[in-house]
Amino acid sequence: MEIILNNRNEYFDGEHMTITDLIKAKNFTFKLLVTKINGRLVKKEERDEAIIKNGDDVLVLHMISGG
Amino acid sequence: MIQKIKKVLRTKTVGIAGCGGLGSNCAVALARVGVGHLVIADFDSIDVSNLNRQYFFLNQVGEKKAYALRDNIVKINPEVKVTAFDIRLDKHNVRELFIDCDIIVEAFDLADMKHMLVETVLTFFPDKYIVTGVGLAGWGDSNAIRMRQMGQLIICGDETKEVSQELPPLAPRVGIVANMQANQVLEILLKGIK
Numbered sequence: 001m002e003i004i005l006n007n008r009n010e011y012f013d014g015e016h017m018t019i020t021d022l023i024k025a026k027n028f029t030f031k032l033l034v035t036k037i038n039g040r041l042v043k044k045e046e047r048d049e050a051i052i053k054n055g056d057d058v059l060v061l062h063m064i065s066g067g
Numbered sequence: 068m069i070q071k072i073k074k075v076l077r078t079k080t081v082g083i084a085g086c087g088g089l090g091s092n093c094a095v096a097l098a099r100v101g102v103g104h105l106v107i108a109d110f111d112s113i114d115v116s117n118l119n120r121q122y123f124f125l126n127q128v129g130e131k132k133a134y135a136l137r138d139n140i141v142k143i144n145p146e147v148k149v150t151a152f153d154i155r156l157d158k159h160n161v162r163e164l165f166i167d168c169d170i171i172v173e174a175f176d177l178a179d180m181k182h183m184l185v186e187t188v189l190t191f192f193p194d195k196y197i198v199t200g201v202g203l204a205g206w207g208d209s210n211a212i213r214m215r216q217m218g219q220l221i222i223c224g225d226e227t228k229e230v231s232q233e234l235p236p237l238a239p240r241v242g243i244v245a246n247m248q249a250n251q252v253l254e255i256l257l258k259g260i261k
Contacts, residue, residue: 007215032182034189039218041189059217063185066204066230067089067176067241 001054006061015054019047022058032063071260073101077146079256080104082168084156084184086132087111088236089200090174091122091139092245097252098140104148105140106168109133110155120238156180158187165192170252173199174245176230185220195219198251202226203244204234212243214251223247 002011005022012025019035019042022028035042035050036059042050052058081102083090086109094105109132113123127135137151152164161184165171171192173184181199188197202224203212211225224244230236 007217032178034182034185034220036189036217036220041186043186043190057217059220061185061201061220061222062226063178063182064202064226064229065176065178065181066202066228066236067085067087067174067181067200 003052003055004057006059016051019050019052019058022052023047023060026060028060028062030062030064034061034063035059072257075257075260076101076253077103079170080106080168081252081256082106082165082171083108083174084161084165084171085109085174085176085180086121086136087117087174087176088120088238088241089176089203089245089248090172091132091136092120092242093172093174093249093252094136094140095122095143096246096249098144098147098149100253101144102147102252102256104150106150106152106165107133107136108152108154108156108164109136110153120236120241156184158183161187162191165195168195170196170198170255172248172252173197174248176236178229189220193219196221196255198223198248200224200244200248202228203240204228204230204236206237206240209240209243212240212247214247216251221251223251 131153133151133153137149175181196219198221214223
């Protein structure tokens with residue numbers, strides 16, 4: 001399937017995946033992530049169930065200190 | 068055009084969560100252009116080490132950041148109404164303090180506070196924009212600093228460089244991100260103006 005991840009096209013095997021799958025596949029190891037699918041916030045406790053499908057627009061934002 | 072801009076901005080309210088490097092510089096930029104009402108909040112006091120990037124003066128060391136920033140804004144543009152809270156923000160009081168804001172600027176230093184604010188605003192104020200600052204440590208590499216938007220969330224910064232002993236926060240890069248946040252606020256507030 002093809003999705004938009006952080007404004008870039010990305011390809012993954014399979015028809016769908018969860019946010020948790022995506023985090024593993026991309027090796028995002030950071031603790032503080034903000035995740036959205038098609039503009040909708042997916043909280044940490046919802047990431048195992050939140051399904052990403054072909055064509056979805058996904059945001060994974062890594063919050064880092066500094067200000 | 069400048070009169071039209073002033074007329075629009077005078078009616079707007081912007082919330083700024085944190086009055087450190089990002090918050091103080093962003094607030095001053097928005098005050099200069101005449102945003103009518105700024106709601107600012109921070110629990111911290113000014114330390115001499117903050118002066119390498121934050122919009123405060125040597126004689127303000129020891130003062131509460133929220134009140135000192137209000138004083139500085141009033142000196143620059145007394146027409147701006149400033150509501151200042153000396154408070155540690157959390158997911159409960161954020162919902163009360165910023166309820167009347169058109170846009171909220173995330174201007175914390177710690178990642179877990181940034182995370183708390185972004186999630187709280189996106190959850191409880193789904194119609195409000197939030198402009199967050201992510202990645203501003205060190206110096207140089209100006210072109211790495213950019214903005215991207217997804218729905219109501221606008222991200223300014225390089226999204227990479229975290230503050231550390233080797234990469235301190237310094238005035239130029241912090242100022243770039245703070246002013247980029249102010250610029251995105253204007254883009255939203257002035258949408259459609261001709």
